[in-house]
Amino acid sequence: MSLDVLLVEDNELNRDMLSRRLARAGYSVRVAPDGQQALEAMRDKTPDVVLLDMNLPVKDGWTTCREAREDPALAATRIIALTAHAMGEDKQRAMDAGCDDYATKPVDFPELLNKIQRLVDQKS
Amino acid sequence: MPDQSGAQPLTNHVTRALAELRGESASFAGELTSGEREDMDRLFSAGAALDALLADRKLDEQTRHHDMLNVLGAMRGYAEMLLDDLGPRLPAMEGVLQRVLKSIAAATDGVQPTDARSRELASVPSDLTGTILAVDDNADNRELLTRYLQRSGHQVIVAASGTEALSRLADRHVDVVLLDLIMPGMDGGQVLRRLKESSELRSIPVIVISGRQDMEGIIDCIEAGADDYLFKPFNPVLLQARIKAGLERKRWHDKEEKYRRQLERNEKFIRATFGRYVSDEIVENLLEEPEGLKLGGDLRQVTMLMSDIRQFSTLCEGLPPEQVMRMLNNYLGVMTDIILKHQGTIDEFIGDAILAIFGAPVQRDDDADRAVQCALDMQHAMLQINRDNRRAGLPEITMGIGVNTGDVITGNIGSEKRSKYGVVGHHVNLTARIESQTAGGDILISDSTLQALALPVTMGESQQVQVKGINEPVTMHRVLDTRLSQSHVS
Numbered sequence: 001m002s003l004d005v006l007l008v009e010d011n012e013l014n015r016d017m018l019s020r021r022l023a024r025a026g027y028s029v030r031v032a033p034d035g036q037q038a039l040e041a042m043r044d045k046t047p048d049v050v051l052l053d054m055n056l057p058v059k060d061g062w063t064t065c066r067e068a069r070e071d072p073a074l075a076a077t078r079i080i081a082l083t084a085h086a087m088g089e090d091k092q093r094a095m096d097a098g099c100d101d102y103a104t105k106p107v108d109f110p111e112l113l114n115k116i117q118r119l120v121d122q123k124s
Numbered sequence: 125m126p127d128q129s130g131a132q133p134l135t136n137h138v139t140r141a142l143a144e145l146r147g148e149s150a151s152f153a154g155e156l157t158s159g160e161r162e163d164m165d166r167l168f169s170a171g172a173a174l175d176a177l178l179a180d181r182k183l184d185e186q187t188r189h190h191d192m193l194n195v196l197g198a199m200r201g202y203a204e205m206l207l208d209d210l211g212p213r214l215p216a217m218e219g220v221l222q223r224v225l226k227s228i229a230a231a232t233d234g235v236q237p238t239d240a241r242s243r244e245l246a247s248v249p250s251d252l253t254g255t256i257l258a259v260d261d262n263a264d265n266r267e268l269l270t271r272y273l274q275r276s277g278h279q280v281i282v283a284a285s286g287t288e289a290l291s292r293l294a295d296r297h298v299d300v301v302l303l304d305l306i307m308p309g310m311d312g313g314q315v316l317r318r319l320k321e322s323s324e325l326r327s328i329p330v331i332v333i334s335g336r337q338d339m340e341g342i343i344d345c346i347e348a349g350a351d352d353y354l355f356k357p358f359n360p361v362l363l364q365a366r367i368k369a370g371l372e373r374k375r376w377h378d379k380e381e382k383y384r385r386q387l388e389r390n391e392k393f394i395r396a397t398f399g400r401y402v403s404d405e406i407v408e409n410l411l412e413e414p415e416g417l418k419l420g421g422d423l424r425q426v427t428m429l430m431s432d433i434r435q436f437s438t439l440c441e442g443l444p445p446e447q448v449m450r451m452l453n454n455y456l457g458v459m460t461d462i463i464l465k466h467q468g469t470i471d472e473f474i475g476d477a478i479l480a481i482f483g484a485p486v487q488r489d490d491d492a493d494r495a496v497q498c499a500l501d502m503q504h505a506m507l508q509i510n511r512d513n514r515r516a517g518l519p520e521i522t523m524g525i526g527v528n529t530g531d532v533i534t535g536n537i538g539s540e541k542r543s544k545y546g547v548v549g550h551h552v553n554l555t556a557r558i559e560s561q562t563a564g565g566d567i568l569i570s571d572s573t574l575q576a577l578a579l580p581v582t583m584g585e586s587q588q589v590q591v592k593g594i595n596e597p598v599t600m601h602r603v604l605d606t607r608l609s610q611s612h613v614s
Contacts, residue, residue: 011191013170013198020163021201055190062297075389084193093297096378098385106197106232109204 002028003120006047008038008064009082010056018051018107025113035059039067042074049116050079053105054094062097069098078119082107135174135192137227138199141220142171148220152210160209167202167224170195189235196232203228253277254299254371259289259315260333261307269302272360278367286310290318298328300370303350305334305341313345320349327377329370333358426483427495427529427573428552429468430559431459431502433476434522443518451518452476458505466498471546479555481547484534492529492576499525499567500581500605506565522564526600528555529573557591558600567603574601582606 005027009015012033019029030047032038036059042050050068054061061081068074081094081102094102100119103112149156149164156164174195177188203224211218256278258269266282273280281296283289287310292298301319305312312332319325329351334342342353351373352366433439433455440448459478463470467488468480480498483491502525510520530551554570562568574583584602591598 011194011198013166013173014194014201016166017170017198017201020166021205024205069385069389072392075392084190092375092378095382096297098382106193106200109201 002026003048003116004028004030004045005116006030006032006038006041006050008032008035008050008056008061009053010034011053014105021109027116033057035061035064035067038064039071039074042068042077043071046074046077048078048120050077051082051103051112051116052079052099053082053084054090055084062093065094065097065099080112080115080119135178135231138174138196138224138231139171141224141227142168145217145220145224148217152214152217155214156210160206163202163205163209167199167206170199170202174199192235193232196228196235200225200228200232253279254374255279255281255297256300256302256367257281257283257289257292257296257298258302259283259286259307259312260302260304261285262304265304272363273367276364286312286315289315293319293325293328299374300367301328301330302367303330303332305332305338305345313341313348316345316348316350327374327381329373331366331370422535423531423533424484424487425491425529425531426481426487426534426547427492427527427576428471428532428547428555429463429478429480429482429495429499429525429527430555431478431499431523431525432559432562434524434564436476436521439519439521447516447518450516451513451521454512455509455521458509459502462501462505463498466494466501468495468498477559479552481534484532484547490578492527492573493579495527495529496567496569496573496577496581496603497579499527499569499603500607503565503567503605504607524559524562524564525567526555526557526559526562526569527567527573527603528558528570529576530554530570553593554591554598557594558598561589561591561600567605568600569603571599571601 003026005022007015007019007022007029009018009031010033015031015033019031022029030041032041033056035056038050038052038056039059041047052061052065056064059067065079065081068077068079079099081091081097081099082105083090083094083102084105091102091104101115103115145164146168153161174192177183177191177195180188183191203221207218207221207225210221253276256273258266258273258280260266260269260282261284263284266284270280270282281292281298283292286307289301289303290310293301303312303315312334316330316332319328319330326349330345330349331352331354332342332345332350333354333356335356342350346353351370354363354366443451455476456473456478460470463478463480466482467486468482469484471479471481480495482488482495482498488494503523506521506523512518513520528551530549532547532549532551534547558568558570582604584604586599586601588597588599
């Protein structure tokens with residue numbers, strides 16, 4: 001059974017590209033354009049991994065992650081933050097919000113796949 | 125616009141590389157799959173989006189940079205996918221795609237550092253910077269603090285009053301607070317007390333700033349939980365050092381907090397997964413040594429116990445359903461307590477049948493011994509259950525138990541929506557077959573369980589039985605309950 005990845009990204013071009021790429025890598029991909037819809041999608045069906053952009057409209061990635069952690073049903077969901085800058089603060093804030101890992105955009109895809117796999121192995 | 129002079133020539137390279145790719149791909153059009161054609165189209169439309177961003181004069185610099193990075197990221201993704209697919213097949217395309225990727229990488233680098241502030245920030249080691257809230261009622265002081273702090277790479281938020289400071293803290297993440305003590309309205313001391321009262325904000329280090337004449341106020345604040353202090357006019361080097369110490373404190377605290385939360389999450393998960401099936405003691409063990417917990421499904425030796433009430437459905441036929449449920453629940457409740465007492469894991473109840481596992485999720489040396497002792501206690505408890513039944517005017521029941529030891533796969537079995545911890549494998553079936561050979565009051569164990577026993581038990585006769593689904597006859601040994609036989613005699 002392929003892993004269910006929820007990709008949360010507001011930029012359409014990037015969302016399309018990453019979802020195609022993840023699908024080709026064998027994942028089953030769902031997408032959400034903002035934090036609010038991401039939480040709804042997570043509650044609808046808990047994904048194996050969430051790829052969460054931090055700069056999102058409606059509800060940003062940090063808030064989304066914190067809310068997921070506070071919801072007992074979602075608390076154990078694996079979340080990888082996608083941060084826009086290679087700067088320490090973004091990463092630190094993502095980890096503070098409860099993300100399990102982070103990847104800097106533009107995404108290094110093989111590295112992202114490694115991170116997903118590592119997280120799935122580690123927590124399964 | 126400064127960024128256009130920098131970014132434009134670089135994106136010109138991208139445009140040229142894309143034009144070359146378009147030309148090349150036209151000559152290979154027949155060799156591309158529909159998916160590859162689509163990736164190619166999307167790459168070209170992202171290229172058009174990039175041009176549109178550069179042409180859009182209404183965008184502010186920061187938005188343009190942000191959007192360009194997104195588009196370049198998408199282009200890189202498509203180009204990498206195409207390179208993966210076409211590279212091995214079409215060497216001519218491989219070269220072009222590599223040039224496209226190189227131009228995208230150069231443009232990405234070109235966009236990033238044109239933002240002067242981010243370049244400055246990037247040059248400071250990131251672990252020394254953070255978000256500082258500077259609270260001062262004096263505009264010049266705020267301005268000065270902001271300049272000092274930004275120069276060292278910190279993000280600065282300012283507040284002109286105590287009330288404003290609290291509202292900033294409510295909606296922004298802050299690493300260190302610089303707090304002027306003497307302010308109109310809510311003063312620094314009051315802000316500090318409010319901070320320390322809040323479980324969320326308590327951990328943010330506070331550095332109070334005041335004049336030398338207000339030493340008493342500073343001492344008050346230190347007692348109220350301030351971490352450090354500075355005299356006005358402050359020395360910039362000292363300010364840096366104090367802020368650095370504050371940031372380090374905050375970082376340690378955050379790390380600790382994160383670790384604690386992770387532990388809590390693990391604990392919640394383990395309790396939710398196992399709480400219903402295993403004893404509290406096993407849950408505690410799992411919490412202490414979570415690495416002993418492998419949920420992915422692993423092959424391990426366990427001892428399984430299966431019990432069943434003889435002729436239960438026949439017994440039930442003449443009884444009203446609520447009486448059946450009462451009898452069954454009493455029976456299962458008593459048996460559950462006995463199994464948990466022997467540190468068994470209840471895998472499932474199937475009607476009146478019970479499958480319990482000894483050795484998963486936690487493996488111990490005496491798994492087989494505990495299983496057999498558990499079986500003896502279960503049979504012994506039937507005396508009490510039948511006393512209860514007689515008193516309630518219910519029929520007496522008898523139970524058979526089969527015990528078997530072998531390698532099974534243990535883990536979370538099921539779908540994502542509904543899964544349970546359980547075991548699968550040939551030995552589970554064998555356990556059921558052994559159990560099916562029992563009469564009421566019997567305990568039959570397999571050869572492998574007998575071999576695994578360390579504690580002495582009183583054995584009865586052995587038998588070889590041909591069971592369904594297994595070619596070789598299976599050897600079973602009867603375990604005698606000395607307490608039961610005595611009570612029969614008396």
